[in-house]
Amino acid sequence: MSSQEEKKPSLEEEAHVLYLYETEKKIYQRRFVGFFRKLKKRSGIPLLLGYLLLPWLQIDGRQAVWFDLPARKFHIFWMTFWPQDFMMLAWLLIIAAFTLFSVTVVVGRVWCGFSCPQTVWTMMFMGVERFFEGGRNKRIKLDLAPWSFNKVWRKGGKHFGWLLIAFITGFTFVAYFNPVRQLSIDLFTFSAPAAAVFWTFFFTLMTYMNAGYLREQVCKYMCPYARFQSVMFDADTLIVSYDKARGESRGQRKKGSDYRAEGLGDCVDCGLCVQVCPVGIDIREGLQPECISCGLCIDACNAIMEKVEYPKGLISFTTENKLENGATHVFRPRLLGYGLALLVMVSVFAYTLITRVPLELDIIRDRSLLYRETSRGMVENIYTLRINNMDNQAHKYVINVEADQDFRFIGDSIVDVAGGEVYTHLVRLELDPGLLKRGNIDITFVLQAEDDEKMHDSEESRFIGPFIR
């Protein structure tokens, strides 16, 4: 066999094999403190504290934010929403979505990089990891090292820390649906309802998996926002960009050398921007869907630029237009469109919220009996009034009937209904058959609170009598 035949590459070597189920390489992120890391911390901590402390806040003797599913009431600070207010929730979600779209058009994925719970929790989990296992190089070494007491306690401590944070997260989430004080007592005395225990442990497990193991893979493969956010980008959207014209050709050089004469750009190819990246990408390869715009590579590169005494900003938050033409257009049709849509929606929502009357009246006619004749020869109809006082205050309501006939009202015409109560009230209407000109008479029940003019509602019904020829 000739030596040329011996060197012939195998079919496998020749082919470019793409494994669809390739295992993700573990990312060992290097910690680097700079402007954007501090910003990330400052934006994440208030959100985190808000999430953890909100269930403990009490207003008017109840939990300030409490989604009481069994009673179908959503308490949000001073307001209580019922299933009837579903439209408001829908508006709120649409407003949140459009706000996110508008923000994305202007500043790209800053939500992902600075405020997304996945980012905030991953940042916390990484902090615990660093506390027990040390910096990037120590973590790599520890993973490669054989099992020893040192490795066991470090790994054990990390997982204990992760599980503790995950449990607090899961518990807090469930506390938005179950009063937090009672839930804490019930959980620690093993008397909590099965559903509360299940969901607490379910969210504990999810948090542990998402922030401990899946991390950037959630952003890459699972997050729907990551999939479609790029369609909102335009050439004037702020993105994290590497200035290729300035940086290339990248390469190492001696300090003080005339690197331009050697054909080199400003990138010293130190690789720090890749090491600090939480999703493990190289921003020098251009904008990639994985980039969460956290700006950590900017911090790292600026520090390097400072060290080698080159101008900062080789990697920066900038726009495609700024890089190519030196200018960014702030006002553009897409942004104006989103802004206008947002303005309309916020106005509709605010109007609905301001004019919302937390009262609902339902009239249920006695269906088993269309009408009955009383011993006094009157025609009588029976109605059940369902008064839903969605306000947090009790009210005294006056019931009136509006019609083109004068009915005799039998039953209490003034009722007391407690805050949040659904009160059922039976009333009877009587009419002299001589006054009954038609078989049916349209009537309207009107409910008015004595102590609050805006608390009123009305509902139409019918008075049915014998058919008159």
Ligand code: SF4
């Ligand atoms: S490339 Fe830079 S901005 Fe994008 S995720 Fe990585 S570190 Fe963050």
Ligand code: SF4
């Ligand atoms: S940190 Fe800056 S200089 Fe270093 S490799 Fe990245 S772009 Fe180049």
